[in-house]
Amino acid sequence: MSRTETGARKGASPRPKNKLARANDRVLILMALPAVLIYAFFYLYPTINNLRYSLTNWDGFKEAEFIGISNFERMNNDGVFTKTLGNNIEFTLLVVIFQTALSLLFAIFLLKNSRTTTFLRTLYFFPTIISSVSVAMVWQFLYEPNLGPLNVFLNSIGLDFLALNWLGSETVTLRAIAFTQVWFHTGQMMVVYIAGLQQIPAELYEAAEVDGASRWQQFKSVTWPMALPTTAVVMAYTTIQSFRAFDLVFAMTGGGPNNSSSILVTMIYLTAFNEFRFGYAAAQSIFLIIFILALTALQRRILRTKY
Amino acid sequence: MFYKISRIFALSTFAVLIIIPTLVVVLGSFKGDLELMTKPLALPESWSLDNYRELFNNGEIGRNFRNSSIVTLFSVLITLFISSLASFGIARMINVTGKVLFILFSLGLAIPAATSIIGIYELFVRFSLTNTLYGLVVINVASTLPISIFILTAFFRQIPHELFESASMDGARPFRLYRSIALPLSRPSMAAVAIFLFVITWNDLLYPLLLITQADLKTLPLALLDYRGEYAINFSMIFTAVMVASLPMVVMYLSMQKTFVSGLTAGAVKG
Numbered sequence: 001m002s003r004t005e006t007g008a009r010k011g012a013s014p015r016p017k018n019k020l021a022r023a024n025d026r027v028l029i030l031m032a033l034p035a036v037l038i039y040a041f042f043y044l045y046p047t048i049n050n051l052r053y054s055l056t057n058w059d060g061f062k063e064a065e066f067i068g069i070s071n072f073e074r075m076n077n078d079g080v081f082t083k084t085l086g087n088n089i090e091f092t093l094l095v096v097i098f099q100t101a102l103s104l105l106f107a108i109f110l111l112k113n114s115r116t117t118t119f120l121r122t123l124y125f126f127p128t129i130i131s132s133v134s135v136a137m138v139w140q141f142l143y144e145p146n147l148g149p150l151n152v153f154l155n156s157i158g159l160d161f162l163a164l165n166w167l168g169s170e171t172v173t174l175r176a177i178a179f180t181q182v183w184f185h186t187g188q189m190m191v192v193y194i195a196g197l198q199q200i201p202a203e204l205y206e207a208a209e210v211d212g213a214s215r216w217q218q219f220k221s222v223t224w225p226m227a228l229p230t231t232a233v234v235m236a237y238t239t240i241q242s243f244r245a246f247d248l249v250f251a252m253t254g255g256g257p258n259n260s261s262s263i264l265v266t267m268i269y270l271t272a273f274n275e276f277r278f279g280y281a282a283a284q285s286i287f288l289i290i291f292i293l294a295l296t297a298l299q300r301r302i303l304r305t306k307y
Numbered sequence: 308m309f310y311k312i313s314r315i316f317a318l319s320t321f322a323v324l325i326i327i328p329t330l331v332v333v334l335g336s337f338k339g340d341l342e343l344m345t346k347p348l349a350l351p352e353s354w355s356l357d358n359y360r361e362l363f364n365n366g367e368i369g370r371n372f373r374n375s376s377i378v379t380l381f382s383v384l385i386t387l388f389i390s391s392l393a394s395f396g397i398a399r400m401i402n403v404t405g406k407v408l409f410i411l412f413s414l415g416l417a418i419p420a421a422t423s424i425i426g427i428y429e430l431f432v433r434f435s436l437t438n439t440l441y442g443l444v445v446i447n448v449a450s451t452l453p454i455s456i457f458i459l460t461a462f463f464r465q466i467p468h469e470l471f472e473s474a475s476m477d478g479a480r481p482f483r484l485y486r487s488i489a490l491p492l493s494r495p496s497m498a499a500v501a502i503f504l505f506v507i508t509w510n511d512l513l514y515p516l517l518l519i520t521q522a523d524l525k526t527l528p529l530a531l532l533d534y535r536g537e538y539a540i541n542f543s544m545i546f547t548a549v550m551v552a553s554l555p556m557v558v559m560y561l562s563m564q565k566t567f568v569s570g571l572t573a574g575a576v577k578g
Contacts, residue, residue: 021401024399024480024481025400025401025402025404027480027481027482028395028396028397028399028400028405028481029396029400029404030396031392031393031395031396031481031482031485032392032393032396032397032400032408033393034389034392034393035389035390035392035393035412035452035456036393036408036411038389038445038448038449038452039411039412039415039449039452039453040411041449042427042430042445042446042448042449042450043415043423043427043446043449043450043452044411044414044415045426045430046423046425046426046427046429046430047418047422047423047426048426049425049426049429049430050422050423050425050426053425053426053429060428102321105317106317106318106321109314109317109318110318120318120322122564123322123325123326124321124322124325125567125568125571126325126329126560127325128506128571129506129553129556129557129559129560129567129571130510130553130556131509131510131511131512131527131528131531131552131553131556132510132512132528133510133512133528133531133532133552134510134528134531134549134552134553137531137535137542137545137546137549138328138331138332138546138549139328141331141542141545141546142328142331147344147345149327149331149347149348183324183325186321188571188572191568191572192572195572215310240417240419243419244419244420244421246419246420246421246512246513247510247511247512247513247528250512250516251512251531251532264421265419265421265422266421268421268422268424268425269421269424269513269516272424272425272428273517278425278429281425282425282426285421285422285423285425286422288419288421288422289418289422292417292418292419293417293418296417
């Protein structure tokens, strides 16, 4: 194995032990084989199968019939589908904006090491390790309209008009779940930000201070531009995370009331396993995959041109 | 001044938002439901273990706990073993195969797991893998391979080549290099990946929901949904179940904080 990474990349002309290298590569492929087989058969293959199901009216039991692209045509006129798509976009926007802003804010506040900041970092990160189902149950209690602590508190300080039916009203439920999602994962993203902010050279702040820059100016001209790569990571991850919030939404409301908190992943599950429209759910899955890949590509392009 | 006050205000607000729900759950698990509803934050009038007794005696929670433990343990160990082998192979391969495989696994990262449930369900029914714990292990392994391989390949690529070269001069072949150089060096990364896998597998709802209907095979998150139905709005019982389901993760988090934090953020930074 007399090769180097650069040599291999250039196509390395002098390779005396070429035979051995090739033999080694064969062993390396063998080492990767179990993972490739399991992943391909149990994950990739079922995902690709969506293409096949999506062209049928399969209901999970009976023999499926080929129906062409009518599952895809149906999406246009399906009120639940368009509502869910709108919900998902609103949910993602809310979560990405608030989670990014809050995690950056807390990272700046807790950047320096002290006993208090270490404790708060530990505390803020804590929800990350709890299951979505547990979090859902806790917040169902907190949001309980009549006896729940949140409304009891709001009533006691005279803000009765704010004491809403948090998980039972078509107008606020999606936002209430978005709030829980932000509460759930802000600590995790804060840690990512802290790691990013620690990379910023202290001299930059010292120079800014010498110039008499205020805190806000320091943030604007040092922290924010220097942290942009981290912001890109946080926003990309938070976006994907918000599309994956199946467990939380399913356990909190199951998409209700009247689909007002339904997001794409819960809709796919319910279309298949409650309505037994597997073919249509497969078409929805394909839509979601394309949507997310396009979104990720777009996000990457925007954030790349920024720095 | 303004900065200081707003800092203290923001930090304590979020701290309270986490401490209060935690206290409500912990204290609530020792209270009756009426007491929980009327005085959620007060200390229990008497620290009663009745909820726990009821849950373990009349409920199936002991069995749920066992199922979750078995599934999590096997899923994590198998994923770690298979993915570290594959990552080493992918990181060390010189022909295009390595790159192709890496892209193939990366595909599984961005796409939400819920988009493959229909195919998985059909496949698992066809092979009679539904309502089995090993079926759950299989799908956990298959679905967590991408993220593990992503993190571990990145790590193996960072190991200086010289380390491998001197060993291969002495005639060591790939598997030896993996076992005696790559693995020992990757211990911190492996620990981080292991924690990450532990948390997501232990907490997962989607796959048990999809594949398990038999009561005695249910894992904790799935069973929690049942308890909610069974105890209707009896939140003190639900909180007791939440306590049982969360305790292992909390104990691990408090005793291995650094590994937890690095493990659960590695997925974000490198993904």
